[in-house]
Amino acid sequence: MSTDSDIFRRSERTPQAFAEVFDRHAASVESFLRRRLGADAAEDALSETFLIAFRRRDSFDREWDSARPWLLGIATRVAARHRATEARHWRAITASMGGEHTTEGGIDEAGVRMDAAAAIAVLAPRIAALSTRDRETLLLLAWGGLSHDEIAQALGVPVGTVWSRLNRVRRKLAPPGSHLTRLTWIGKELEDGRLGAGA
Amino acid sequence: MDVLELVREIESTPDDAAGKRIAASRGTLVAAMAERPKGRVRRTWVWGGALGTASAAAVVTTLVIAGTLAPVVPESASAAAVAVLDDAAGKVMAGEDPVVGPGQYLKVRETYELVSLWDADADPATSDEFVAGFNTSTFENSEGAIRARGVRDLYVPSDRSEDWVLDDRSANEVLDVYGDQAALPAYQKMVAKYPERDADPGGLDLLPAGLQSWDPETTDDDQFFDPFREHYDDMPRDPAQLLAWYRQHLTTSDDDSYLFSYITRALGTDLMPVDLRVATLHVLGLLSGVDVAGRTGDVTTLELRTPLGEGSDLGVEYVQRVDIDTDTGRIVGYSDSYPTGRSTRALPADVPWTTWSIEVSVVDEAPQP
Numbered sequence: 061m062s063t064d065s066d067i068f069r070r071s072e073r074t075p076q077a078f079a080e081v082f083d084r085h086a087a088s089v090e091s092f093l094r095r096r097l098g099a100d101a102a103e104d105a106l107s108e109t110f111l112i113a114f115r116r117r118d119s120f121d122r123e124w125d126s127a128r129p130w131l132l133g134i135a136t137r138v139a140a141r142h143r144a145t146e147a148r149h150w151r152a153i154t155a156s157m158g159g160e161h162t163t164e165g166g167i168d169e170a171g172v173r174m175d176a177a178a179a180i181a182v183l184a185p186r187i188a189a190l191s192t193r194d195r196e197t198l199l200l201l202a203w204g205g206l207s208h209d210e211i212a213q214a215l216g217v218p219v220g221t222v223w224s225r226l227n228r229v230r231r232k233l234a235p236p237g238s239h240l241t242r243l244t245w246i247g248k249e250l251e252d253g254r255l256g257a258g259a
Numbered sequence: 260m261d262v263l264e265l266v267r268e269i270e271s272t273p274d275d276a277a278g279k280r281i282a283a284s285r286g287t288l289v290a291a292m293a294e295r296p297k298g299r300v301r302r303t304w305v306w307g308g309a310l311g312t313a314s315a316a317a318v319v320t321t322l323v324i325a326g327t328l329a330p331v332v333p334e335s336a337s338a339a340a341v342a343v344l345d346d347a348a349g350k351v352m353a354g355e356d357p358v359v360g361p362g363q364y365l366k367v368r369e370t371y372e373l374v375s376l377w378d379a380d381a382d383p384a385t386s387d388e389f390v391a392g393f394n395t396s397t398f399e400n401s402e403g404a405i406r407a408r409g410v411r412d413l414y415v416p417s418d419r420s421e422d423w424v425l426d427d428r429s430a431n432e433v434l435d436v437y438g439d440q441a442a443l444p445a446y447q448k449m450v451a452k453y454p455e456r457d458a459d460p461g462g463l464d465l466l467p468a469g470l471q472s473w474d475p476e477t478t479d480d481d482q483f484f485d486p487f488r489e490h491y492d493d494m495p496r497d498p499a500q501l502l503a504w505y506r507q508h509l510t511t512s513d514d515d516s517y518l519f520s521y522i523t524r525a526l527g528t529d530l531m532p533v534d535l536r537v538a539t540l541h542v543l544g545l546l547s548g549v550d551v552a553g554r555t556g557d558v559t560t561l562e563l564r565t566p567l568g569e570g571s572d573l574g575v576e577y578v579q580r581v582d583i584d585t586d587t588g589r590i591v592g593y594s595d596s597y598p599t600g601r602s603t604r605a606l607p608a609d610v611p612w613t614t615w616s617i618e619v620s621v622v623d624e625a626p627q628p
Contacts (some may be wrong), residue, residue: 075292079285094270103283107283114291187266203267
């Protein structure tokens with residue numbers, strides 16, 4: 061089976077070969093964009109992402125076998141263009157989960173007291189309130205399923221920046237006064253990443 | 260269920276209509292592949308300023324992308340603008356930088372005025388717990404806005420490997436409240452409620468060697484005040500090559516409006532070597548559409564107008580300006596605005612989105628935490 065890099069090379073002479081890249085990755089890119097922008101905006105954003113990818117295919121780093129991180133990076137920028145749409149979508153998510161909930165006790169405490177929907181209703185506005193860079197880093201991890209190295213590739217930043225952004229996200233999603241250690245998830249991810257890098 | 264699992268749960272239900280969207284999108288792509296020659300497409304990236312926050316740090320990290328993918332025909336900077344920049348570069352080359360002796364600091368004072376939009380619908384008056392109106396607001400959905408002025412001092416030691424000091428203790432002064440006057444108590448509540456995120460006044464921080472680290476353990480963060488410090492020796496001094504270098508290394512965008520923003524701010528902070536500052540001033544003259552906006556005494560203002568795409572809620576165009584002291588060649592201020600066609604009536608048209616003025620001096624000491 062040819063790698064994405066192979067397809068990119070072929071597409072230099074035969075542009076239509078790029079459709080194979082679309083067929084491989086359209087589902088995951090569509091899912092990522094739909095979750096960020098909502099179904100109504102997803103189709104246009106998906107088309108826009110792949111049109112940009114097609115026109116800029118010569119900038120894809122052929123050292124990477126998979127184009128998925130690169131495509132999700134483009135999708136991230138396309139999504140950022142629709143800032144108002146994304147803001148509306150986050151509000152819709154909150155509303156669909158039963159409205160905005162507030163808690164002083166923390167996300168994990170909320171999770172104990174409420175069901176998952178209610179916990180998401182608490183969490184969603186906090187994610188919406190993150191800076192664009194922090195939010196896109198978080199969502200590439202959680203929704204894009206990218207590793208730290210792949211997120212770095214997608215966003216064009218050093219992997220250390222990815223770590224620090226996720227650290228900041230962890231801090232910002234923690235309510236004021238809470239112990240960061242109570243929110244262990246990104247800490248564990250970072251730990252795993254460091255161990256993996258050192259292995 | 261932990262938080263990452265919760266994030267993964269959000270909108271995770273498969274959508275039966277996804278296949279239809281993918282098929283339609285594939286058709287669009289295939290048609291484009293058949294019709295369009297391969298080539299570089301210019302994008303209109305817009306420096307957005309402080310949408311949703313009063314934090315000065317956030318101002319330089321927030322980007323809004325606007326406009327469409329329609330190709331933009333490149334234009335050169337005007338001859339008048341190039342003449343101003345050439346003259347400024349000559350003044351910088353011939354002038355003398357402030358001498359920072361041992362134990363002294365270069366003090367860079369930024370006085371900024373920022374507009375923060377407020378979405379009343381996201382901020383129920385009855386809620387004392389969560390302030391979302393300043394974080395999710397856009398031109399389109401905002402009912403009110405706050406214009407506030409702040410002051411932030413950066414102290415750079417003579418030995419830049421030592422601790423720098425960032426003094427952000429000055430409380431922001433609210434200058435105007437536009438639209439819904441409830442924006443003011445919401446703003447006051449926000450800065451009081453979330454001191455970590457929207458600190459006002461902020462703190463007095465030591466930055467080891469200028470590293471603006473968000474967490475003590477993340478020393479590999481690259482958020483230096485002068486992010487290209489390690490490259491200064493290697494950065495080209497030829498303006499055309501330097502422009503290409505900036506385009507390659509500014510990973511957020513390589514578009515001219517973003518370059519203009521980055522370069523004016525980097526020159527304003529004034530920490531690059533003289534020859535690199537000179538070359539960077541010339542780079543501004545290579546950017547499309549830079550022109551002279553006006554002159555007031557020794558200060559000449561250059562501007563870059565970037566058309567926004569049809570339908571942008573930010574308006575018709577994005578206008579960036581930079582103030583150059585023609586006596587010294589130094590950048591003394593800059594501003595961003597969306598002056599026409601914005602999708603809000605809460606904000607008067609003549610109010611800039613952000614303005615910054617820069618003063619540089621040498622002082623014998625810096626405040627210490």
